[in-house]
Amino acid sequence: MYNFEIERPGTIEEAVAALAAEEAQALGGGQTLIPTLKARLAAPAKLVSLSGIAELKGLRREGDRLVIGSGTTHAEVAREAAEAYPALAALAGGIGDPAVRNRGTIGGSLANNDPSACYPAAVLASGATVITSTREIAADDFFQGMFTTALDDGEIITSVSFPVPQAASYQKFEQPASRFALVGVFVAKFADGVRVAVTGASEDGVFRWSEAEAALSEDFSADAISGLSVSPEGMIGDLHGTPEYRAHLVKVLTGRAVAAA
Numbered sequence: 076m077y078n079f080e081i082e083r084p085g086t087i088e089e090a091v092a093a094l095a096a097e098e099a100q101a102l103g104g105g106q107t108l109i110p111t112l113k114a115r116l117a118a119p120a121k122l123v124s125l126s127g128i129a130e131l132k133g134l135r136r137e138g139d140r141l142v143i144g145s146g147t148t149h150a151e152v153a154r155e156a157a158e159a160y161p162a163l164a165a166l167a168g169g170i171g172d173p174a175v176r177n178r179g180t181i182g183g184s185l186a187n188n189d190p191s192a193c194y195p196a197a198v199l200a201s202g203a204t205v206i207t208s209t210r211e212i213a214a215d216d217f218f219q220g221m222f223t224t225a226l227d228d229g230e231i232i233t234s235v236s237f238p239v240p241q242a243a244s245y246q247k248f249e250q251p252a253s254r255f256a257l258v259g260v261f262v263a264k265f266a267d268g269v270r271v272a273v274t275g276a277s278e279d280g281v282f283r284w285s286e287a288e289a290a291l292s293e294d295f296s297a298d299a300i301s302g303l304s305v306s307p308e309g310m311i312g313d314l315h316g317t318p319e320y321r322a323h324l325v326k327v328l329t330g331r332a333v334a335a336a
Contacts, residue, residue, distance in 0.1 A: 080121040086128060087233060091208050093123040094229040101125055101231060103183030104148065106175050131182065131233060134159075141239055145182025145232040152181060162243035162336070163201075166193050166261070169247060171254050182232040188280060190221045190311070191255040195281035197237075197245060200261035200272035204236040221280045240265050242295075244335035246328040247275075250315055257315055258324040260284075262332040268292040271329060276310050276321040287329055297330040 081102075084090040094101060098120035102108055111117045125131060131146030134155045141159045143152060153168035153176065170176055170184075170193055184194045185205065198205065198214045205212045208231040217225050226232070240263040247259040256275035263270050269291040271284045290299040305325045310318035 079119060081124060082121060083124045083127050087130060087208055087231060090123055090125055090128060090231055091229060096121055099123055104179040106179040107187050139239055141237045142234050143181055144234050146180050149176040149179050160237060160239050162245050163197050166197050166245040181235060186224065186226060186232055188218060188222055188224050190280040191275040193247065193256055193259055193274060196259050196261040196272040196274040198235060199281050199283060200263040200270045201237045202270055205232055206234045206236060207232050218281050221278065242336040244332040246332040248324050248328060258321050258328055260325060260328040260332050262329060262336055264295055264336060269295060273325050276325055278309050278311055291333060295333065297333045300326060300329055
């Protein structure tokens with residue numbers, strides 16, 4: 076590690092002001108940033124901890140939507156969203172290990188936008204809205220490639236608003252050491268159609284499988300996608316799996332998610 080300043084604001088306004096400083100970076104649960112600092116892959120002069128901001132925490136229902144504060148931990152989502160949005164709760168309960176789930180936050184995960192993270196699939200498949208310190212961003216506009224989002228410098232995610240679907244499921248083929256998704260598929264069925272989001276597979280990060288969405292909107296059954304295929308072009312290839320293997324998993328896991336939902 077190296078020397079840096081740390082500031083612990085108590086409000087969103089104070090955090091935004093602190094992040095205006097040169098070389099300042101927000102710190103959520105720290106499950107990605109702290110290892111990054113240890114490896115000296117980043118060297119901010121100031122960390123602005125968001126953990127003391129009460130208004131960033133907790134879950135609440137707003138009509139047919141579930142709103143989750145960005146500072147809410149994975150463990151809290153797993154526990155407190157179980158009744159309102161079981162598929163989202165199950166996803167949160169499968170992230171990392173207990174230490175990660177009790178420190179990592181939904182806002183931190185989304186801001187980082189790791190290509191193998193689980194939450195981006197849920198946000199995109201749900202058609203959720205990411206609410207920040209300055210605006211509201213639709214899920215389809217938020218994710219802009221590997222480790223890239225629509226967030227501006229100094230902009231903080233304050234909450235995420237999820238429309239609750241009629242049926243949903245998340246199926247993950249996990250890398251056993253990290254428990255990140257080698258491939259993960261979130262399927263969500265709404266009155267006006269089905270959304271399918273895939274994480275872990277593409278070099279561009281989370282994406283929607285539009286062909287499956289169209290087929291499943293006509294017939295919400297695993298058989299509806301039997302004639303479809305996923306191109307391996309642009310898929311991640313590494314020691315854990317080839318692009319062709321990941322493309323195959325996308326279809327397999329989509330079918331499992333539909334059956335489970």
